[in-house]
Amino acid sequence: MESTEVGSVITYICSSSSASSPESCHSDSSNGSDQSSSPSHGSPSVHLHLDQQSDPTFEAAWQNLPGTEKTGRFSSAAKCGITKINGLVLLCKVCGDVASGFHYGVHACEGCKGFFRRSIQQNIHYKKCLKNGTCPIMRINRNRCQQCRLRKCLMVGMSRDSVRFGRIPKREKQRMLLEMQNAMNNIINNGQLNSQLQSSQMLPAALSLPINSTESTSEQVGYAASSSPCSSVSDTNSDPEPAMKMDTSPSSASPCASDSGEEEGIGSGTKAHITTPMNKQEQITLSADSTVTTGSLDNGVDQNVADDQRDDIQDAWNCQNNMASKSTPVSLGPKSYEDKIANHSTSRLFPSTVGQSQGTLRILSSVHEVQSGHWLRDGRRMYLGCPMNTAPNIDSQKSGHEVWDEFMHSFTPAVREVVEFAKKIPGFRDLSQHDQVNLLKAGTFEVLVVRFASLFDAKERTVTFLGGKKYSVDTLRSMGASEFLNSMFDFSEKLTNLGLSEEEMSLFTAVVLVSADRSGIENVNSVEALQDTLICALRNLITKNHPNELATFTKLLLKLPDLRSLNNMHSEQLLAFKIHS
Amino acid sequence: MESTEVGSVITYICSSSSASSPESCHSDSSNGSDQSSSPSHGSPSVHLHLDQQSDPTFEAAWQNLPGTEKTGRFSSAAKCGITKINGLVLLCKVCGDVASGFHYGVHACEGCKGFFRRSIQQNIHYKKCLKNGTCPIMRINRNRCQQCRLRKCLMVGMSRDSVRFGRIPKREKQRMLLEMQNAMNNIINNGQLNSQLQSSQMLPAALSLPINSTESTSEQVGYAASSSPCSSVSDTNSDPEPAMKMDTSPSSASPCASDSGEEEGIGSGTKAHITTPMNKQEQITLSADSTVTTGSLDNGVDQNVADDQRDDIQDAWNCQNNMASKSTPVSLGPKSYEDKIANHSTSRLFPSTVGQSQGTLRILSSVHEVQSGHWLRDGRRMYLGCPMNTAPNIDSQKSGHEVWDEFMHSFTPAVREVVEFAKKIPGFRDLSQHDQVNLLKAGTFEVLVVRFASLFDAKERTVTFLGGKKYSVDTLRSMGASEFLNSMFDFSEKLTNLGLSEEEMSLFTAVVLVSADRSGIENVNSVEALQDTLICALRNLITKNHPNELATFTKLLLKLPDLRSLNNMHSEQLLAFKIHS
């Protein structure tokens, strides 16, 4: 059921380099192997990765695509078990695995093809599903419930009657191409579609998209998933009020108050205030509020904040990801926050010096590509692995699309908040754009961890999801990433135990961001200077508020390396989930 | 994380003996029925026994292999529950028994497979381990502690999500085979089998092997590559004097002096003193020191240090790597520090949940495996990428073996020193062995970075290698890893600029070690308590020595996240170099 829906989304993966996958190619048809989904069913849901190798026929259409440079390496593409259209790797409509072709009327992988064949050939009646026939069918669990798998096969349109033999008619190919182009265009030009894409891209989305998370009523806000589709919002330039309250009011003491006078406080100008849900109540409030907030979602696009820098940052980001996004809208897709994080580790893992021609290498890089493109179909996967999500997939009976939608809504605002928050940190905007972007790229996750620390209840061993539901660690653990979870709990517990006030937390958060990994920073000295200022302010603030200031301050600083480790674990976890398809 | 480490080892076990289990062969495919590979995750750790029966195709290639005597026992190999690749019997990643296949994402024996299945099917909660959850899991004792066995299963990556059905892709098989052949060839052709293996194991080597780094004349020392092959050294139990001076003399002020009296100093008992080359002179001094010390190396196997715990740690390590090393000497090889570090990132990258059966996945996993197997032939690669080496390979005209030998000699002492240093940190040995080992595994690199910071001359942009030669950044950069290099320079510069005294440096180093990544730590509270004590001592010391103590102290703490990032970059760099083959 859901894969398809998801399917409504097109997953374009930019494989700049190579062919994505792997495997042994054995089908000669390389390029244009597309096949569309002629069949009514699902064509729209073209799951695919953008692969460089493309069919000359369509080449023109895509030539502008970033990362489509042809290396010629796999141009043959021939004999690949992978089905591509124009470099777009198609995914199995049943389970999301890489499709090997158009089987029984649907793009499917070898596994689902074989399964369906056996099922109909022998007219097998599988034993009843134990879960009411609601099992999600994904690559990793497709073998757990045959009944549901078969149901899914039928649902997405597999049928003996839909078999298509022989070469793909040019017409169909053409049609398919058009369809894809339209989809692409929509993504590019349409504010809405965006919502889907953007959400998937997290950060960029946050940067360029208005969240209808709407203004925050008073305190906690918007993190809760707003189920209202943001599709209605088309104004990409509008700058909605950040879901997180960026308090500039006097109510929040200047974080940089430097009473001790040792160093000067940070500029008295703007002050960034990040509202963090520290207590249980607030936690709950959070959800409640968001709901409230949600009410005004659609209309609440906040145009007030003139955001001169937003675009710049977005651009910078694009540059970083070197996707030539501007010219090729499609590229927007892959440039996701998620990607960012993943690339984080990925890029380090496969530095330029590496991803060469070697077999192993090539494969790895291709995986990289693939993965980067998986944001869509892997949303689910990420969803599975990220406790920050609105709800674990376990109890989800929603369609993949709904789940995805929720997921995206739950995160976009938060990420955007981080960006907004950063921009209000005195001195942050004085850094070069390049450095601002890099700090955000490296530090957004860490900031979010700090901010959501209270959602992890170490005593009860539960995690309150952004949607307001609580889940036990065991439940979550069953979804994997247990080590990461443990670390998150440990961190959250320690941080919470410090009992920081909101302003202290805000200032600490600023320090976290400015302390992000320095690799890639142009002007390290500037960043360091800013960090010094912030740290000084933090120390002063804590000194003022806490009796045993030093200990608290020190402990706070010691949280930085922990955050760094969590960040790394998360990157790897993400990559894992992405790859795990 | 560690699961991998485990894996990282390639165990070539002479099947003749082992064969613990085997027996009933039932799979028809006898010979070539290997499976290898693929596996992702863990595979690297291709644990295998060399089995005689092998695929005729490859037979020739391996016939010379040591331990390949044919017993004929498994010659039939047909219908064996044993998984082989080319005659190499794969071992269970959980207990070391002979693997019957790739179960739940990991090569496992029938026993562990069944155990894991029952555990997850019935969601059994085993009763708590009586030994703190530190039970080593080996074939002979795997049934003694269910909790630990399950933990180990999870640790090595077993997961329902990692199931792989169907046949193993040819490519992967092929690749795996090649890897193994290379490794084997290296082992076989290279006389210094041991030296290679050992060096490749770094830490273990350091722990168990006497270094013949020979005496150093007066200046540069010990770390300097001693070209003498250590193969001659057979006394594994000898305990050479650590090259780094572990000063217990009063000369070095107690690092934990707590004048301020805010907190108690660390126990007045043992004091760890690490001599760090901060200035050029000292740099030399360092060498001198070590030299001096080194003088007693060959003969001076320092037996004084009654090292009761050393073996324990070694054992723990072995256990961790669960290679049944004891019985099979060869297995010792792969358990390397290098591997450790690499696995660090590797394992995180390809967690159990990941390495699936799917194409994309599978490939990744195989890469993972492959890489793990690279410890040997990649030694060179690491060499290339690590500026800490005695000399960059650029000017090296030596044979690969010599280079490798040098490399290993240059590092072994340093790593050993870290271990020795750790043991002298007041309170460190009070931690559980498991935690001691994990802290060392996670923190050794960071400690070395701190210690060698002065070797990076930011102003001149040169790096003084352990052999005493200086190289310009540009020269080094040409070998890749420039980002990493830059970060190393940045870090070193900042650290050096703080102008810390030796004792401050030592204490800081202790803090670094105890602040290592906590994931995988059993008793976080103990570690934290120790850290608190050390930090307090550090603060007091700095407060005493520096006017602007707070700033210095704060800056020092801010170095911790930087170190963490460097550590991660290094892991990735290592992995990259390894993969880059």
Place this chain on the structure above:
DNA sequence: CAAATAGGTCACTAGGTCAC
């Protein structure tokens, strides 16, 4: 013919069984 797919094959594994 070349391009593509249905179906066949069989290397492989999850789970079930049942003697210990």
Place this chain on the structure above:
DNA sequence: GTGACCTAGTGACCTATTTG
């Protein structure tokens, strides 16, 4: 409970067949 065996599947490859 454990783990050697067995069975029902699973899915990577390959071949036969269809179609442009």
